Amino acid sequence: MSxxxxxxxxxxxxESVFATSLENRSTSLxxxxxxxxxxxxxxxxxxxxxxxxxxxxxxxxEQKFEIIYHLWSHAEKRRGEVRIQVPRESPSVKTISxxxxxxxxxxxxxxxxxxxxxxxxxxxxxxxxxxxEEIPPLRKDFDTREYVKREHYKENSxxxxxxxxxxxxxxxxxxxxxxxxxxxxxxxxxxIGLIPYPGYLHRGIEKxxxxxxxxxxxxxxxxxxxxxxxxxxxxxxxxxxxxxxxEAPERxxxxxxxxxxxxxxxxxxxxxxxxxxxxxxxxxxxxxxxDRERIIRLNEIVSGGRIYPCHFIPGGVRRDFPEGFVEKTLxxxxxxxxxxxxxxxxxxxxxxVIERTKNIGVLDAKKAxxxxxxxxxxxxxxxKSDVRKDEPYEAYPETGFETVTRGEGDSYAxxxxxxxxxxxxxxxxRQLLEKMPSGxxxxxxxxxxxxxxxxxxxxxxxxxxxxxxxxxxxxxPYRVKIRGPSFSHSLMAFPYLAEGAQVADIPAIYWSLxxxxxxxxx
Amino acid sequence: MSLFKxxxxxxKPATRIIRILFKKPMTLKFPQESLEPVKDYRGKHFLDxxxxxxxxxxxxxxxxxxxxxxxxxxxxxxxxxxxKCCFCAxxxxxxxxxxxxxxxxxxxxxxDKSLAVYGPDKLSQSVQNG
Numbered sequence: 001m002s003x004x005x006x007x008x009x010x011x012x013x014x015e016s017v018f019a020t021s022l023e024n025r026s027t028s029l030x031x032x033x034x035x036x037x038x039x040x041x042x043x044x045x046x047x048x049x050x051x052x053x054x055x056x057x058x059x060x061x062e063q064k065f066e067i068i069y070h071l072w073s074h075a076e077k078r079r080g081e082v083r084i085q086v087p088r089e090s091p092s093v094k095t096i097s098x099x100x101x102x103x104x105x106x107x108x109x110x111x112x113x114x115x116x117x118x119x120x121x122x123x124x125x126x127x128x129x130x131x132x133e134e135i136p137p138l139r140k141d142f143d144t145r146e147y148v149k150r151e152h153y154k155e156n157s158x159x160x161x162x163x164x165x166x167x168x169x170x171x172x173x174x175x176x177x178x179x180x181x182x183x184x185x186x187x188x189x190x191x192i193g194l195i196p197y198p199g200y201l202h203r204g205i206e207k208x209x210x211x212x213x214x215x216x217x218x219x220x221x222x223x224x225x226x227x228x229x230x231x232x233x234x235x236x237x238x239x240x241x242x243x244x245x246x247e248a249p250e251r252x253x254x255x256x257x258x259x260x261x262x263x264x265x266x267x268x269x270x271x272x273x274x275x276x277x278x279x280x281x282x283x284x285x286x287x288x289x290x291d292r293e294r295i296i297r298l299n300e301i302v303s304g305g306r307i308y309p310c311h312f313i314p315g316g317v318r319r320d321f322p323e324g325f326v327e328k329t330l331x332x333x334x335x336x337x338x339x340x341x342x343x344x345x346x347x348x349x350x351x352x353v354i355e356r357t358k359n360i361g362v363l364d365a366k367k368a369x370x371x372x373x374x375x376x377x378x379x380x381x382x383x384k385s386d387v388r389k390d391e392p393y394e395a396y397p398e399t400g401f402e403t404v405t406r407g408e409g410d411s412y413a414x415x416x417x418x419x420x421x422x423x424x425x426x427x428x429x430r431q432l433l434e435k436m437p438s439g440x441x442x443x444x445x446x447x448x449x450x451x452x453x454x455x456x457x458x459x460x461x462x463x464x465x466x467x468x469x470x471x472x473x474x475x476x477p478y479r480v481k482i483r484g485p486s487f488s489h490s491l492m493a494f495p496y497l498a499e500g501a502q503v504a505d506i507p508a509i510y511w512s513l514x515x516x517x518x519x520x521x522x
Numbered sequence: 523m524s525l526f527k528x529x530x531x532x533x534k535p536a537t538r539i540i541r542i543l544f545k546k547p548m549t550l551k552f553p554q555e556s557l558e559p560v561k562d563y564r565g566k567h568f569l570d571x572x573x574x575x576x577x578x579x580x581x582x583x584x585x586x587x588x589x590x591x592x593x594x595x596x597x598x599x600x601x602x603x604x605x606k607c608c609f610c611a612x613x614x615x616x617x618x619x620x621x622x623x624x625x626x627x628x629x630x631x632x633x634d635k636s637l638a639v640y641g642p643d644k645l646s647q648s649v650q651n652g
Contacts, residue, residue: 216585219610283539290548297560304564304624310610318615322561346538351531 026079036084037094040069044099047073048080049369050385051096052457054106055468055481056114060140063088065116069096069103070455070466070483074369074383077390079457092117102372105491113138127491128199128521137207144207170506172200172517177510178274180490180517186503194498194506196491202521209480214240214314214445217477222308224482225519227270230256230263230299231460232482232519233312238393239467240314243454244445251439252316257395258432259302259311261425262329265336266295267461268418268425271514272347275415278507279356284347291339294332301325316442326433333426340423348419357411361497361509364409371496372488375463376417377513381409387459398435399428411512418514421461447475462486462514484519491520559626564609566627567602569645573621574599580613580622589613592641599642605635 031039048071055068064085071080086093095118097104107118108127115136118124126132135142168184171177182196205224209217221236222229234256241248248256269292276284296306302325303309303318311318347353363373368381378385386403388396404420406413449471457466463485472478490513497509550556559565576598581589588606591598600613600622614622632638 212585215583215612219585219608219612283542284535287542287548293548297557300563301560304560304562304611305609308608308610310564310608319562342538345534347535349531350535351528352535354531 026081028081028083030083030085033084033086033093036082037096040082040096041099043071043080043082047075048078049074050374051100051103051106051372052079052374052464053466053468053481053483054103054110056110056116056138057470057479057481058088058114058138058140060088065091065114067093067110067116068468070468072464074385079391081455086116090117091115092119094119095121097122100372101370102488102492105372105488109487112136115139128202130199137204144204144211168503170194170510177507178515178517180510180515180520182494182498184498184503184506189502189504191498191501191503191506194495196495198491198517198521200521201518205522206480206482209477211476213447213475214449217480218313219310222310223518224484224522225460225462225516226307227516228263228267228461229308230260230312231458231465233309234260234394235456235458235460235465235467237312237314237316238458239454239456239469240445240449242456243449243452243469243471244314245450246315246443246445248316249440249443250437251320252441254395254398254432254436255317255321255441256312257399258329258429258436259299259309260394261428261432262295262298264461265422265425265429266292266299268422269295271418271461271511272343275508275511275514276347276353278511279353281347281350281352284343287346288343291336294335298325298329298332301328313442315445316440318442320441326436329429329433333429336422336426340419343419348416353415354412356505356508357415357512359410359412360505361411361501361512362409363493363497367496368409368493371492373463373493374485374488375459375461376404376421377414377463377489377493379403379405380413380417382407387457387464391457393456393458395432396428399431401428401431411508414512414514448473449475449477457483460485460519462489462516462519465519482519482522484516484522486515486517486520489513489520490515490517559628563624563626563628564611565625566604566630567614567640567645568623568625569600569642570621570623571595571599571642571646573619574642575619575621577618579616579618583612583616585610585612594642600645601639601641602645603639604630605638 050072052070052072057066059066065088066083066085069082093116095107097107104122107121108124110116111118111124112127112129113136168186170182170184172179172181179200180198181200182194184194185192205220208220212220218233218236221232224232269288273285273288299309300306302321303311363381365381365383368378369383374385382405384403384405389403401424404417404424406417451471451473453470455466455468457464465485466483468481469477470479493513494510498506501509576591578591580600581591586606586608588603590601592601611624614624
């Protein structure tokens with residue numbers, strides 16, 4: 001099928017397509033700026049219905065920006081990518097938000113951080129940086145150190161320009177918003193519109209990673225999402241191994257998968273707590289966070305750190321399971337299984353919770369795919385999509401588990417999807433602990449990152465997350481792009497669902513999506 | 523929703539929570555009591571000054587540039603700014619003579635930022651891993 005698409009694209013757009021490759025269920029093609037829009041539209045018709053990410057890389061030596069559109073077909077479980085190059089002087093491309101609605105948020109990010117202009121973009125306003133007057137910060141000629149030295153220690157550096165719109169602020173320091181800010185305009189109790197203003201947690205991790213080696217970066221990626229650092233550690237370790245062409249030892253893979261799945265349970269239990277808090281059910285929050293402590297304790301035993309384990313490293317893991325760890329894990333899993341029944345009574349079948357979430361924030365499958373939604377939120381809308389199943393990585397091929405899907409697409413379906421996932425994750429951990437191989441846990445990677453690129457996608461607790469890395473022959477990556485699942489959830493799905501809802505439903509909708517502001521902002 | 527379901531959906535959570543009132547609390551009375559630290563906890567550093575050869579590996583690997591090599595008692599030794607430290611233990615991993623280790627000490631909050639700079643003298647005074 002993909003070969004057919006490629007050859008038909010090649011024959012139709014001879015002058016526009018100039019290089020194609022087809023490997024490992026992934027189609028890649030380079031296009032010229034003039035014809036790429038038609039190519040993308042044809043690819044969309046051919047089944048690539050999910051725009052996973054759009055990345056920009058600044059090749060300053062060649063005076064070019066490369067823009068990469070990463071596509072995914074939910075029906076065929078295939079990846080595709082289209083690369084175009086634009087000159088660094090006056091970079092401008094046509095927007096593709098007409099094809100994939102979710103593209104506009106990625107384009108806004110690129111526009112802001114690289115200064116690429118997207119023609120006919122529906123909303124080209126700034127995203128993270130308010131009142132920014134310097135050159136776009138992710139360009140290679142922007143000197144982070146010089147900027148920090150100049151700006152960070154200045155008196156009153158925190159002052160910001162006044163905005164002109166205020167009706168009802170949601171966040172960034174609201175107990176039910178995480179660190180996410182949105183301005184809600186409401187008439188009476190009805191929400192007319194919601195404009196998200198991200199950036200409160202923006203730390204520029206992508207730029208910071210360009211100044212650090214693999215080992216140092218492995219410590220930094222923990223901070224992408226505080227609630228599930230293990231997933232991002234796993235993603236980074238894998239993308240680094242992929243670009244270096246090294247495979248991690250089998251035991252390391254198992255350890256990484258076990259810890260990541262425990263991290264998924266940890267994240268979902270935290271989410272039960274925050275959601276209860278957001279809808280005004282404080283007792284459940286305290287109880288859920290008490291159970292969360294048990295998994296944190298497991299993290300602590302194996303890695304020495306509670307919240308930031310700093311455990312996985314490109315090439316394997318830093319520490320093996322200590323003695324008695326498996327038994328302790330099984331104990332915690334037994335406890336959690338019992339607690340799940342308890343949570344059913346307390347939270348999932350609670351009449352108040354059902355009342356607050358049922359038929360609220362309904363997202364149908366087609367719209368969800370168009371907005372770029374992934375993970376449990378997409379599965380709640382009835383699309384069976386899970387990177388762990390579609391492109392098995394690490395030790396997942398050794399496991400058998402169900403992809404939990406529901407069809408309703410409302411907030412309650414999203415709640416139940418996560419409940420099902422906790423149960424499945426417990427199952428996965430049990431299977432892996434049984435099959436745990438022995439052997440070495442770490443291989444050394446070469447210091448230099450070869451001059452090529454690699455992309456690795458994985459299923460984080462919130463949805464599809466990806467690392468894209470470009471190497472330059474030195475020990476530090478030339479560019480790293482991180483796709484956080486919450487980027488689409490908070491900035492595309494949340495405003496869409498909030499429109500027309502009641503003000504009191506805003507926290508319920510927001511937390512049913514389970515966004516993590518820190519993986520959104522990065 | 524049926525009437526029965528809504529009533530049970532309201533009564534059950536309430537009875538569950540009331541039952542918890544008679545159970546042992548999950549929390550501890552901090553600071554009178556606190557969690558027992560695990561064996562390999564990553565707390566404040568300890569420097570075995572005699573073992574340190576002053577190679578500077580710790581300072582080079584530190585992701586946050588928290589370690590500076592300073593002159594002390596006639597040789598170069600690490601000085602750690604714990605305010606910048608992210609407790610990743612890469613310095614401990616890289617130390618060729620195992621002079622740097624991590625202790626269980628986690629209560630290191632301070633009122634003054636400048637006190638967070640631990641020179642070789644202060645680092646070698648920490649209580650070593652029990």
